[in-house]
Amino acid sequence: MLRKKSLLAGVLAAGLSAFAQAKTDLTMYYPVAVGGPLTKVVDGMIEAFEKQNPDIDVTAIYAGNYNDARVKALAALKSGKPAQLSVMFSIDVHELMDLDAIVPFDEVVSSDQDRQWLNSFYPALMENGKVAGKTWGVPFQRSTIVMYYNKDMFRTAGLDPEQPPESWDELVSMGKKLTKKSGSGKVEQWGAMIPSTGYPYWMFGALTKQNGQVLMNQAGNQTYFNDPAVVDALKYWQSLGNDHQIMPKGTIEWGTLRQNFLDQKTAIMWHSTGNLTAVKKNAAFDFGVAKLPAQKELGSPTGGGNFYLFKKSSPEERKAALKLVKFMTSPEQAANWSIATGYMGVSQDAYNTSELSAYVQQFPPAAVARDQLQHATAELSTHQAGRVRKLLDDAIQATLSGQKSAEDALNSAQKQADRILKRYR
Numbered sequence: 001m002l003r004k005k006s007l008l009a010g011v012l013a014a015g016l017s018a019f020a021q022a023k024t025d026l027t028m029y030y031p032v033a034v035g036g037p038l039t040k041v042v043d044g045m046i047e048a049f050e051k052q053n054p055d056i057d058v059t060a061i062y063a064g065n066y067n068d069a070r071v072k073a074l075a076a077l078k079s080g081k082p083a084q085l086s087v088m089f090s091i092d093v094h095e096l097m098d099l100d101a102i103v104p105f106d107e108v109v110s111s112d113q114d115r116q117w118l119n120s121f122y123p124a125l126m127e128n129g130k131v132a133g134k135t136w137g138v139p140f141q142r143s144t145i146v147m148y149y150n151k152d153m154f155r156t157a158g159l160d161p162e163q164p165p166e167s168w169d170e171l172v173s174m175g176k177k178l179t180k181k182s183g184s185g186k187v188e189q190w191g192a193m194i195p196s197t198g199y200p201y202w203m204f205g206a207l208t209k210q211n212g213q214v215l216m217n218q219a220g221n222q223t224y225f226n227d228p229a230v231v232d233a234l235k236y237w238q239s240l241g242n243d244h245q246i247m248p249k250g251t252i253e254w255g256t257l258r259q260n261f262l263d264q265k266t267a268i269m270w271h272s273t274g275n276l277t278a279v280k281k282n283a284a285f286d287f288g289v290a291k292l293p294a295q296k297e298l299g300s301p302t303g304g305g306n307f308y309l310f311k312k313s314s315p316e317e318r319k320a321a322l323k324l325v326k327f328m329t330s331p332e333q334a335a336n337w338s339i340a341t342g343y344m345g346v347s348q349d350a351y352n353t354s355e356l357s358a359y360v361q362q363f364p365p366a367a368v369a370r371d372q373l374q375h376a377t378a379e380l381s382t383h384q385a386g387r388v389r390k391l392l393d394d395a396i397q398a399t400l401s402g403q404k405s406a407e408d409a410l411n412s413a414q415k416q417a418d419r420i421l422k423r424y425r
Contacts, residue, residue, distance in 0.1 A: 027084060028059070042060055089304075140307050142346055146273050205380055223382065334347060334350035392417075394413070
């Protein structure tokens, strides 16, 4: 009898031990596309999450840029070894829905507290994540385009370092004063640089919004590439290099622009707020950060990545994935993330934390991207997003390089976009 009790106790103990050791494994694809020690920061957040949730193991796969992350995550999905969640472009939402690859967060949240969390993010950051009344993407690695400028160069040029350009005309007039040439006529210092590789459609979305026009509708099935205000915005961009000569003609590389700014080859650059911490750590000069200049209005598209939950996952995995997303977007984690990277805190609650509140007070540029949200619009996002974006990117680059006029390039892009998108209307 004693032996039977001992065996029974042993079986129960083994069962309890196995139960205690049972873990939910999560795989998360993550894009590393912009400057800063992102992998270390994300690793630290995951480590903190696993300490609080010892029953969940998270493997982060750093997949290159946003396009790489999407391709690799979808390839894993097809291979039968899918991830449960990923940070991908906020603008991938229509494509991911069309592929039936993701589930809306509304179907995974279960409590009033969850629903309150889902409604806690800045509305402008949710524009790329909400479709047909459901929330498909939750903001995390988010940004707007901001204007970095070299205050020392402003002083040397006789400009007020606390008054960066606030309009298109001022960008031109100040840019001319900030452009310096050698005795032989070679430009040694440019007034401004706007990148036109990498994400040209994103920069262009800022110019069109400033000129009073967006690039697409919320449903992602109609573009406005050849609207007169859009055409005028592209003409203005081209004029900065061709007519006003305050920036190089042709294309300007996204990937090297930050270093050009740090090397003081340009007085002004337009770039992601995700570069803020890297610029802060590496600039050997006094710099400022400002909202982008206005024409008819102020404006920038939002940018960056959202969390998505993949459909091929079990209820337990979805529950664990939701727990991870809630942790990483919590006010405390979002505040630390913003300080460490330069990306914005995704909710007002993040800026209400003592850490981020104190940081913004000590370093005001950290609030510029957030303050610009009141003038922000959704980033270009449509069905067949990659194909449609490429049409616009090609039109921009053809215009800037002098191969086509703005009208011809954008008329062609619109015609082709219509052919792609008409079946979604």
